[in-house]
Amino acid sequence: xxxxxxxxxxxxxxxxxxxxxxxxxxxxxxxxRINAQLxxxxxxxxxxxxxxxxxxxxxxxxxxxxxxxxDLTVNLSISGTTPLDLYNYFMTTGKDIYQKVKLHxxxxxxxxxGNCSLRNLMIEVPESMINVHNMLPESIIILIPxxxxxxxxxxxxxVKIDKPESQIVSEINIVRNFQRSIWSPCVLDTYxxxxxxxxxxxxxxxxxxxxxxxxxxxxLIQKVYKSIT
Numbered sequence: 001x002x003x004x005x006x007x008x009x010x011x012x013x014x015x016x017x018x019x020x021x022x023x024x025x026x027x028x029x030x031x032x033r034i035n036a037q038l039x040x041x042x043x044x045x046x047x048x049x050x051x052x053x054x055x056x057x058x059x060x061x062x063x064x065x066x067x068x069x070x071d072l073t074v075n076l077s078i079s080g081t082t083p084l085d086l087y088n089y090f091m092t093t094g095k096d097i098y099q100k101v102k103l104h105x106x107x108x109x110x111x112x113x114g115n116c117s118l119r120n121l122m123i124e125v126p127e128s129m130i131n132v133h134n135m136l137p138e139s140i141i142i143l144i145p146x147x148x149x150x151x152x153x154x155x156x157x158x159v160k161i162d163k164p165e166s167q168i169v170s171e172i173n174i175v176r177n178f179q180r181s182i183w184s185p186c187v188l189d190t191y192x193x194x195x196x197x198x199x200x201x202x203x204x205x206x207x208x209x210x211x212x213x214x215x216x217x218x219x220l221i222q223k224v225y226k227s228i229t
Contacts, residue, residue, distance in 0.1 A: 003072045006044045010037060011063035026078035027089035034076050034097055047072050047106045049229045052086065055079035055211075056111035056142060056190075059218050068219070070226055076101070082121055083112045083128035090135055098135065107229045108139040109188070113179055114211070117171035118152075120163070126178040133182050140228070141183035142221070144176045146195035146202040148210040155210070169200075190221060 018036055023029045041047050048071035051057040057077035060066060066075060076097075078085075090098035101108065112132060116125050133139070149172070153165040180187055194206045194217065208214040213221070 002044045003069055004067050006041055006072060007063055007067040010040055011066065014040060025085050025089060026081045027085055028093045030078055031089075031093050031097075034094070037074050037076070038097065038100055041072055041074050045072055047074055047104060049073040049225060050101060050104065050106045050108045051075040051077050051111075052101070052108060052136075052139070053077045053111035054081050054115055056114065056145070056213070057109070059212055060222065065215075065218060065222065068222060069229075071229060073229075077111065080115060080119075081112070082115045082119065082124055083132045084121070084124045086112060087128055087131045087135065102136065107225075108136055109142060109225060110136070110139045110183075111142045113175040114144045114172070116175055117168065118211070120161070122171055122174070125175055126182065129175075129178055129182050138186070139183070140186045140188055141179050142188045143179050143191040144172055145190055145207070145211070145213055145217075146200070147172065148201065148207065151210040188221075188224065 014036060015033060018033045020033065021029045021031065027034070038047075049069060051060055051073070054077060057075060058079040061075040061077055066073060110132070113125070113129055116122050116128075133141075149165045149168045152168050153163065156163040156168075176191060190213075194203055194213075195201070196203050206213065206217055
């Protein structure tokens with residue numbers, strides 16, 4: 001019950017009262033909200049689970065999803081961010097946040113790395129991923145899901161970016177392999193169960209858009225999180 005009250009206050013009231021900044025780094029831009037969420041959660045007791053990273057966890061960041069956790073859980077994920085964004089935040093504006101997260105006994109799930117390909121920032125791989133893992137060595141990584149690489153290639157072409165499907169496939173595989181190797185054995189496979197082995201594409205109905213899981217899969221992953229936490 002405490003967690004549901006926390007979620008109601010955060011998502012229905014408090015988050016709407018806290019403006020975001022203008023920094024290009026999404027974590028820094030949302031620093032006041034991140035700080036406020038941790039403070040509010042602390043009022044309700046011990047945080048049992050922390051979600052960090054990009055939009056794969058950003059999908060969870062809404063009242064209807066977060067309220068379904070049994071224990072106190074916070075979502076500090078920011079869509080569109082990369083491992084370097086998180087690392088730079090923890091090293092600068094978010095130093096205090098990092099200390100709170102690091103020292104906390106909560107189970108920490110991270111989704112990060114996919115935007116290195118989507119934002120054409122593969123130069124950050126794997127160093128920034130290693131740095132994030134070193135800062136939170138006990139964290140659990142979730143893998144990049146199977147994605148519609150053909151659609152992504154068409155989208156790049158529409159904005160005059162020369163990035164063929166073969167390059168997208170290669171980049172995402174590289175990041176996914178680094179996720180596995182850097183975080184091993186603390187890896188939650190959110191790829192294999194949802195990919196068609198015949199085509200390498202997502203199983204029908206798994207994604208809601210070219211790169212993000214639909215609500216049914218989000219609910220399934222959440223159940224796994226609850227079993228681990």
